[in-house]
Amino acid sequence: MSHNTSSPAITLTIAGSEATGGAGAQADLKTFQELGVFGITALTCIVSFDPKDNWNHRFVPVEAQVISDQLEAIQQCYSGQLDTVKLGMMGTPATIDTVAAALKKQDWKNVVLDPVLICKGQEPGAALDTDQALKANLFPLATFVTPNHFEAESLSGMKITTVEDLKTAARKIHDESGAIVLAKGGVRLEGKDAIDIYYDGDQLEVLSAPKIGEVAVSGAGCSLAAAVAAELAKGTTPLDAARTAKAFVTEGIRNRVSSNAPFDALWQGGAAVQAG
Template sequence: MNSSSTATRPAITLTIAGSEATGGAGAQADLKTFQELNTYGIIALTCIVSFDPKDSWNHRFVPVDPQVISDQLEAVQACYAQSLDTVKLGMMGSPTTIDTVAAALGRQAWKNIVLDPVLICKGQEPGHALDTDEALKTNLLPLATFITPNHFEAEQLSGLTINDEQDLINAARKIHEISGAAVLAKGGVRIAGVDAVDVFYDGETLEVLRAKKIGNVAVSGAGCSLAAAITAELAKGATPLQAARTAKEFVTAGIHNRVSGATPFDALWQGGRR
């Protein structure tokens, strides 16, 4: 675009996340979501995850070198210093990666930091995974302006057991109390009933978002795409509640139009609304 153009420039959205080779989740899902919602998407990769078809499609996990992560973010932040104020944080994978990302975030001011708090990666040793979880809670949670925990993550962050809708509401309130961020706690298919229920709470407004369940099995990429959709809407100027509502509709349409492969789970299609 030359300097004389009058075209409207898109909002810039950055995801700092892992690659998921089949395209269903991770940075691939984020970038497709950003494109569908009319923002200019950028990726800084933290790790490479590839399912292993020889081992029941379990995760194979390879971290990106911290210097490479730092270099990616240096380039992004230098290039878009005047227009980048919104970022989504996905899978980090290690305490070192979290430290690297937190340092990069500290180099500038942010309007929106959306944290999808990916807590246990199945490709990690349990002890290492727990170290990563603690680093995330210590170094990234305080930076977040919006947090999107799933059922398991909401239990871990709140310290509460979630069995029903009221439990999910209590967890959303507790996570906001701990972090100060807006929260969309996702019940999904794990709360009994005909609806997939998510709870939004920002300290003032509490709203339960509902959509009819589409099957009873979680769909790959739903959580990533939900957080990415919130990120895109915030970057365009939506309020947190507006962003949550749009993201819920976006993900519901993507689940309706999901993609099947040889994996034992389907993947959300970010173009589902089309």
């Protein structure tokens, strides 16, 4: 097999399908394509919002064996070429166990964890079990984590109301996990700017962009983590990956897509349009 030297970096996302296309594996693949990496996805669950029930989540897990089969095919196919993975929504403890087992079968340079802690559409007890499994089994494997405001509170065990709080939380999460942290304040902190905190144990950087609207946009978190993974797969430094991801998501929000759902979707093509 001849290897083309200019072939793209290979980037895997293990995530859920989100039927309306704004978030999840769909957002990840679009992000990978825009940033010039070869995107692969293994599906963990299928989510379809229910228009008859206030657009709440309908959640269907993919069987553990089927997840295992997908990862077996991917890892064998790209053995020696695949060293970057993004972890999105898992949804059940069984899924987390299956994914953790597959990840441990090889060495990874970059494991970007978007720690989706609450799966809407699940019973609170099941959601809690999933959170605990995620913290126990996937968190230790992560090299880079991208918690949102709620997840950063949960992982750091503290309330976050200010940018200073977010800095403290990012430090705590890093100290506990050893992972590089990009903690997202987004629209949830007061003020005119959407603030994210980057901390790698050495450097702390405040990434800031003017807020675009006051509501969270579907796909922003997924796309941010996917953009970080894509940049890391290309060999970018973690801080530059975070900066690129922030800019990418900001343009995606600026060029968002509205629909009949009560939320807008980020458009991953926004950054290219802005540059064009």
